[in-house]
Amino acid sequence: xxxxxxxxxxxxxxxxxxxxxxxxxxxxxxxxxxxxxxLFGIGAYGVAIFYGQMHYPFIVAWLIGMVLAGMAGLMxxxxxxxxxxxxxxxxxxxxxxxxxxxxxxxxNVTGGTLGITGIPTPWFMSTTARAALVCSSxxxxxxxxxxxxxxxxxxxxxxxxxEDEDLVMALGRNPVGFKIAAFMISAVMxxxxxxxxxxxxxxxxxxxxxxxxSIAILCAVIIGGSGSTxxxxxxxxxxxxxxxxxxxxxxxxxxxxxxxxxxxxxxLVLILMFRPGGVVGGFSFDIREHTRL
Amino acid sequence: xxxxxxxxGLIAASTYLLVALGFSLxxxxxxxxxxxHGAVITLGAYLAYSINSQAGVPLLGAAVISVFFCGLLGVLxxxxxxxxxxxxxxxxxxxxxxxxxIYLIFENVTTIIWGAxxxxxxxxxxxxxxxxxxxxxxxxxxxxxxxxxxxxxLAILFARSRHGLLMRAVAESRELATAxxxxxxxxxxxxxxxxxxxxxxxxxxxxxxxxxTPTMGLHALMMGVVVAIVGGIGSLRGLLLASLLxxxxxxxxxxxxxxxxxxxxxxxxxxxVLLKSPWGFASDAAAQEV
Numbered sequence: 001x002x003x004x005x006x007x008x009x010x011x012x013x014x015x016x017x018x019x020x021x022x023x024x025x026x027x028x029x030x031x032x033x034x035x036x037x038x039l040f041g042i043g044a045y046g047v048a049i050f051y052g053q054m055h056y057p058f059i060v061a062w063l064i065g066m067v068l069a070g071m072a073g074l075m076x077x078x079x080x081x082x083x084x085x086x087x088x089x090x091x092x093x094x095x096x097x098x099x100x101x102x103x104x105x106x107x108n109v110t111g112g113t114l115g116i117t118g119i120p121t122p123w124f125m126s127t128t129a130r131a132a133l134v135c136s137s138x139x140x141x142x143x144x145x146x147x148x149x150x151x152x153x154x155x156x157x158x159x160x161x162x163e164d165e166d167l168v169m170a171l172g173r174n175p176v177g178f179k180i181a182a183f184m185i186s187a188v189m190x191x192x193x194x195x196x197x198x199x200x201x202x203x204x205x206x207x208x209x210x211x212x213x214s215i216a217i218l219c220a221v222i223i224g225g226s227g228s229t230x231x232x233x234x235x236x237x238x239x240x241x242x243x244x245x246x247x248x249x250x251x252x253x254x255x256x257x258x259x260x261x262x263x264x265x266x267x268l269v270l271i272l273m274f275r276p277g278g279v280v281g282g283f284s285f286d287i288r289e290h291t292r293l
Numbered sequence: 294x295x296x297x298x299x300x301x302g303l304i305a306a307s308t309y310l311l312v313a314l315g316f317s318l319x320x321x322x323x324x325x326x327x328x329x330h331g332a333v334i335t336l337g338a339y340l341a342y343s344i345n346s347q348a349g350v351p352l353l354g355a356a357v358i359s360v361f362f363c364g365l366l367g368v369l370x371x372x373x374x375x376x377x378x379x380x381x382x383x384x385x386x387x388x389x390x391x392x393x394x395i396y397l398i399f400e401n402v403t404t405i406i407w408g409a410x411x412x413x414x415x416x417x418x419x420x421x422x423x424x425x426x427x428x429x430x431x432x433x434x435x436x437x438x439x440x441x442x443x444x445x446x447l448a449i450l451f452a453r454s455r456h457g458l459l460m461r462a463v464a465e466s467r468e469l470a471t472a473x474x475x476x477x478x479x480x481x482x483x484x485x486x487x488x489x490x491x492x493x494x495x496x497x498x499x500x501x502x503x504x505x506t507p508t509m510g511l512h513a514l515m516m517g518v519v520v521a522i523v524g525g526i527g528s529l530r531g532l533l534l535a536s537l538l539x540x541x542x543x544x545x546x547x548x549x550x551x552x553x554x555x556x557x558x559x560x561x562x563x564x565x566v567l568l569k570s571p572w573g574f575a576s577d578a579a580a581q582e583v
Contacts, residue, residue, distance in 0.1 A: 032386065034393075079568035085386055086326050090518055091567060094560035097515075101557045211511070215393050222390060258401040265397030272391050273377060285387050 006128035008240060013135025014197045015239050017142045019221050019232035021189030026218065027226030027283055028150050029182045030162030031085055034214040035076070035092035038099035039187045041209030042069040043194025045103060045110055048204045052119035062195040066188045072099065073187030077180040096211050103206040115205025122199050131200055138196060139233075142189060147229050149185070158182050159227075162283075212261065219264040223271050225278025226285070234279050238267075296427040298544045304433045304502075305516075306540025307440030308495050312517030313524070313532050314447055315491035319367070321464040321527045322484040325385035328392040328514065329370055330492050332399030335510030337363045337493025338500035339407050345414060352414055360493045367489025368482050370395060376478070396511070404507040413504040436498045443491060448529050460484060464527065512556075516543075519563045538562075 022036045046065020050056045056064075072095060080091030103110045110116065125131040149155050160168050161175045168175045198204050220239045225231025242263060246256050276284035312334065319327045341359035345352050374391050383391075421430040451457040462470045463480045471477045496505070499513060516539060524535030539559055546558040 030386065032390065076564065079564050083567065086389065087522070087567065089326065089389065090522060091564065093515060093518075094563050097556050097560050101554065105551070105553045212397075215397060218390075219394065219397070255405055258404050261397050261401045265394040265401070268394035268397070269374060269391050272383070272387055272394070273374075273381070276381070276383075276387070285384060 003128050006132040008244070009132035010128065010135045010200055012236055012240050013132070013137075013139040014193050014200070015236035016139035016233055017193035017196070018190055018217060019224070019235040019239070020139075020143050020146045020229075021186045021193065022217055022221050023226060023228075023232040023235075024146055024149065024158075024189070025183050025186040026221055027228070027231065028155065028162065029158045029179060030285070031081075031179065031183065032089050032218060033092040033183070033186070034089060034211060034218060035095040035099070036186075036190050036217050037209045037211075037213035038096045039069045039072065039190035040194040040197070041099060041103060041204070041206075042072060042187075043191030044198035044204045044209070045116070045194075046191065047195040047198040048116040048119050049109065051122075051199070052116055052202075058122045058199065062192070065195045066191045069187040069191030069194075070184045073184040074180065077183045081179040081183065082176050092214075093211065096214055100206055100209060100211070103209065111205075113206060115203060117203050119198055119202040119204070121202060125200060135196060135200070138192075142192070143229055143233070146189075150227075154178070154181075162227075216261065216264050219268045223264075223267050223278055225280035225283075227283030228278075228280055230280045231278050238264075294426065295548075296425050298547065299541065300427045300429055300433075302541035302544035303537070304429075304436055304540075305543055306536040307437050308499050308513065309516045309520045309539055310440045310532060310536035311443055311491050311495035311498070312513050313520040313536060314443055315488035315495070316514070316517050317521045317526045317532060318447065318484050318491070319488040320521070322460055322467075322481045323371075323375070323388075324467075325375075325388040326392065326518070327488075328389065329395035329399065330367075330392075330489070330517075331510035331514030332396045332403075333363050333366055333489045333492040333510070334496035334499075334513050335403055335505070335507055336366065336399060337496035338505040338509065339403055339412075340493075341497045342407075342412055342414060342500065342505065356494075356497050359497060360490050363493025363496075364486040364490035367485040367492070371482060371485045400507050400511070407507070409507060411504040411506050412500075414501055430502070432498065432501045436502070439494060439498065443494075444529065444533060451529065456480075456483065516559065519559055522563060523566050 018036065018040055021039075022033060025031050025033050043062075043065040046068055047058070047061045050061035050064050051058050052061075054061075076091045076095040077088075080088045104113060106112070107114075124134050150158070157168060157173055157175075157178050160171075160173075161178060165175045168178070217235075217239065220235035221232055222235075223238060224233070224235030242260050243256070246260055251259055271278060312330070316327065316330050319330065337359050340362055341352070341355045344350050344358055345355035348355075350358065374395060375388055378387055378391055421428045423429075449457075451461060459470070459475055459480050460483070462473070462475055463477055467477055470480075495513060495517075496510065499505075499509060520532060520535045520539050523539060524531030524533070539562070542562055543555050543559050546555055550558065
């Protein structure tokens with residue numbers, strides 16, 4: 001029971017880092033990304049390949065994963081962030097597909113569909129209690145980083161971009177540069193979460209990083225509450241909690257994941273209709289459009 | 294070998310064109326990316342399958358019924374979700390998020406009802422006609438013909454009919470159209486109906502060719518969205534050119550890289566187009582307000 005609790009804490013910590021990273025771009029900057037499970041996957045594969053197979057120190061492999069994710073973010077941000085938000089969504093979908101195909105097809109690097117197994121557990125995660133401690137402190141650290149970022153002048157520009165991009169330009173800032181920087185930071189954070197995840201589960205394969213996972217993460221953040229610190233935490237709790245609840249209810253394994261996604265979808269639609277700020281009452285995208293009209 | 298790849302490319306292009314026509318028709322009147330369109334594609338195929346195999350209606354009749362229901366489903370989505378959100382002042386971002394939610398619900402309900410494995414319509418492999426080292430089945434010919442007819446239908450609808458004129462007015466400015474006494478809601482509903490019917494049709498044609506899976510819709514939709522963006526959303530001529538480009542690039546790329554990279558090639562093409570010319574092939578001013 002204790003081990004199970006620690007296991008949930010580890011996953012919770014990892015997912016909090018991931019949802020906070022997505023909220024930086026979606027909640028604070030107003031750009032919806034459906035590539036976050038791919039960016040998470042880049043971090044995971046970075047650790048799996050450079051730490052698990054090439055035996056670099058963990059921290060080096062972790063950083064390589066983050067740098068790669070940042071570069072992927074730049075590659076997609078550069079063409080799409082000059083355009084309206086809708087186009088960015090499609091571009092992130094492109095990133096998601098490109099990453100998934102890379103993980104799935106380049107078997108001599110990523111192990112193809114079989115993935116990479118037997119990633120050694122780093123010393124700081126040798127027991128589940130230790131891993132739980134590490135992950136919860138990382139969740140705290142990254143939540144704090146995001147909190148500081150969004151209250152800095154940089155974060156205020158991001159919020160302003162979400163409200164009115166023309167205004168940002170009128171005030172002499174370049175919104176494209178800020179958006180690209182925000183997406184790169186978000187990608188790096190997602191990869192950081194992915195690296196820890198790979199080290200903890202000691203196994204990666206492409207099926208963990210599909211577009212449906214990306215959409216589920218986005219759902220969770222919106223349901224939790226956008227543009228706040230507590231909202232993504234709540235979103236991560238949904239991502240962790242719902243599968244566990246469904247398991248206790250005793251749904252057969254074959255339909256459990258489908259039921260989970262149906263619930264995400266329904267919650268998302270209902271939240272958008274009846275409580276657009278999310279459960280914790282974060283930023284509501286509706287109000288912006290309303291005042292603009 | 295080459296001629297077969299070209300034929301396959303043309304057939305793929307016609308299904309992408311059908312999907313893109315519906316998607317951009319809905320986009321032009323309601324101004325948001327309707328991702329649940331993918332769910333309608335899938336459901337079109339599965340409904341036709343069930344009406345055909347369980348209710349015993351001949352395939353053609355089943356297809357007609359299913360296409361009609363797909364149109365209604367689109368209108369229903371508009372009424373139950375999008376209209377309510379619009380009334381609360383939702384912007385395109387919120388509508389798009391809601392469409393993700395609807396898509397998630399539908400894809401997973403489909404999986405629970407019909408299972409995740411591939412299903413196909415009852416008459417097995419259709420007879421094929423071969424010439425110049427390329428083979429084409431009757432389904433393929435039908436797909437090409439339906440795509441061409443649909444394109445011409447929309448072109449005439451937009452250019453010649455009063456209804457098309459009203460649609461263009463709503464596309465131009467919803468507020469202004471309302472102010473002039475146009476029943477905007479009816480126009481948007483009509484575009485949802487026609488667009489979703491196209492989606493159902495595309496789903497049935499694809500399923501008749503290669504069978505159906507619950508995820509077929511998302512994949513087809515994404516190809517359609519790439520076509521819509523590369524062609525310049527709202528430009529019929531652009532959509533036609535872009536669907537040919539995407540279909541041929543996708544199927545000719547197997548000579549350069551393996552077939553497992555087809556999707557990557559298409560999305561790489563999309564990123565290049567976004568970088569170089571974000572409005573796609575469309576040059577008209579209406580399409581340029583990206």
